[in-house]
Amino acid sequence: MNQDEQYMKLAIQMAASTKGQTAPNPSVGSVVVKNGEVIGMGAHLKAGEAHAEVHALNMAGERAQGATIYVTLEPCSHYGKTPPCAEKIIQSGISRAVVATLDPNPKVAGRGIKMLEDAGVEVKTHVLKKEADDLNEVFYHWIQSKRPFVTLKTAMSLDGKIATTTGESQWITGEEARRDVHQYRHIHDAILVGVNTVIQDKPNLTTRLPHGGKHPIRVVLDTHLRTPIDTPLIQNPEAPTWIVTGSEVEKEKIDRFTHYEHVEIIQLSEPTISIEEILQQLGEKDVTSVFVEGGAKINDAFLRAGAVQQVINYVAPKLIGGQQSPTPIGGEGIAKLSESMQLTITEVTQLGEDVKIISKPI
Ligand SMILES: Nc1c(/N=C/[C@H](O)[C@H](O)[C@H](O)COP(=O)(O)O)[nH]c(=O)[nH]c1=O
Numbered sequence: 001m002n003q004d005e006q007y008m009k010l011a012i013q014m015a016a017s018t019k020g021q022t023a024p025n026p027s028v029g030s031v032v033v034k035n036g037e038v039i040g041m042g043a044h045l046k047a048g049e050a051h052a053e054v055h056a057l058n059m060a061g062e063r064a065q066g067a068t069i070y071v072t073l074e075p076c077s078h079y080g081k082t083p084p085c086a087e088k089i090i091q092s093g094i095s096r097a098v099v100a101t102l103d104p105n106p107k108v109a110g111r112g113i114k115m116l117e118d119a120g121v122e123v124k125t126h127v128l129k130k131e132a133d134d135l136n137e138v139f140y141h142w143i144q145s146k147r148p149f150v151t152l153k154t155a156m157s158l159d160g161k162i163a164t165t166t167g168e169s170q171w172i173t174g175e176e177a178r179r180d181v182h183q184y185r186h187i188h189d190a191i192l193v194g195v196n197t198v199i200q201d202k203p204n205l206t207t208r209l210p211h212g213g214k215h216p217i218r219v220v221l222d223t224h225l226r227t228p229i230d231t232p233l234i235q236n237p238e239a240p241t242w243i244v245t246g247s248e249v250e251k252e253k254i255d256r257f258t259h260y261e262h263v264e265i266i267q268l269s270e271p272t273i274s275i276e277e278i279l280q281q282l283g284e285k286d287v288t289s290v291f292v293e294g295g296a297k298i299n300d301a302f303l304r305a306g307a308v309q310q311v312i313n314y315v316a317p318k319l320i321g322g323q324q325s326p327t328p329i330g331g332e333g334i335a336k337l338s339e340s341m342q343l344t345i346t347e348v349t350q351l352g353e354d355v356k357i358i359s360k361p362i
């Protein structure tokens with residue numbers, strides 16, 4: 001690993017530590033180095049606040065003159081909620097910029113690099129590009145498609161059951177696997193379930209980690225607005241609850257939820273719920289990632305809509321059996337194997353007694 005990669009690794013580690021908290025912005029890290037000494041470092045912490053380069057350059061101060069800056073993402077060149085980093089880099093007298101990867105945001109996309117080169121800054125790109133890209137696969141998906149990056153999560157027994165014939169499901173997976181799920185809730189902007197899961201499991205859908213954690217927005221797909229008022233998602237205001245209904249739900253039914261500040265009813269333009277329309281609305285509301293925790297009907301709807309970017313299966317060493325016991329993906333099913341979704345497995349890990357399998361559609 002050469003000098004440039006060493007400092008870029010430090011910048012990447014800083015960016016990785018802010019995963020989930022910068023949405024809808026990417027996670028970015030930056031280090032300023034002069035004569036082999038680190039004189040500034042920083043990461044973007046929250047959308048609307050200073051970018052990583054600004055933190056690092058402020059720490060370096062006058063000594064940035066003639067120094068090298070490392071950034072995990074191409075410095076921005078536009079006025080968003082903050083002024084362009086490329087300009088600040090030029091003004092601070094930096095003589096060399098090492099950039100891991102370009103920013104696919106149409107507002108930047110190569111313009112940041114061009115601004116630096118036009119101002120006489122020496123630029124080197126594609127240092128640890130893959131590691132930097134892996135950091136922001138969610139941001140890249142959202143900024144280019146304006147749809148949230150969708151992760152479908154299921155938890156099932158070895159024989160593929162998510163509950164017994166009476167619907168008992170807690171718990172199939174053990175403590176460690178469930179803790180891992182809460183880690184995903186923490187880094188996601190939204191968690192999404194169907195109204196059947198709300199009625200059956202009365203879930204909270206909050207993030208319960210030992211050290212706390214950020215709660216995702218709780219989204220319920222509920223065509224006929226059957227969500228009970230006395231369910232935790234409505235009674236417990238710890239996180240926003242957005243209920244998506246069809247166009248035929250009458251106004252007085254919607255009015256029952258009005259005095260719950262944290263509850264928002266999103267009424268679609270059609271009688272039935274289209275996954276495409278929901279993702280478009282969530283994307284427009286700056287939701288960059290959605291964690292779909294089912295149940296079976298919702299999982300099938302997302303699968304059929306081809307709206308899944310990542311699948312996470314937790315498999316417990318239990319055998320539940322029963323022709324009628326529910327499985328993770330419901331719906332009408334398919335006749336031909338060629339209609340099944342093809343995935344590639346990207347990670348298999350053991351968590352306590354359970355196995356976690358991450359896969360991505362091909
Ligand atoms: N039944 C299991 C799961 N079941 C997940 C269901 O979505 C269930 O309704 C919610 O987890 C309940 O939400 P909350 O905990 O109240 O926030 N998920 C798991 O990872 N393992 C299992 O065994």
Ligand SMILES: Nc1c(N[C@@H]2O[C@H](COP(=O)(O)O)[C@@H](O)[C@H]2O)[nH]c(=O)[nH]c1=O
Pocket residue numbers: 024025026027028029043044047048049050051052053073074075076079080081082083085103105108143
């Ligand atoms: N977070 C981040 C960047 N984010 C880029 O800037 C956009 C957000 O700009 P703004 O609205 O001003 O925060 C975001 O969509 C992405 O393209 N750029 C950087 O140089 N460094 C950073 O640390």
Ligand SMILES: [Zn+2]
Pocket residue numbers: 051052053075076077083084085086
């Ligand atoms: Zn910037």
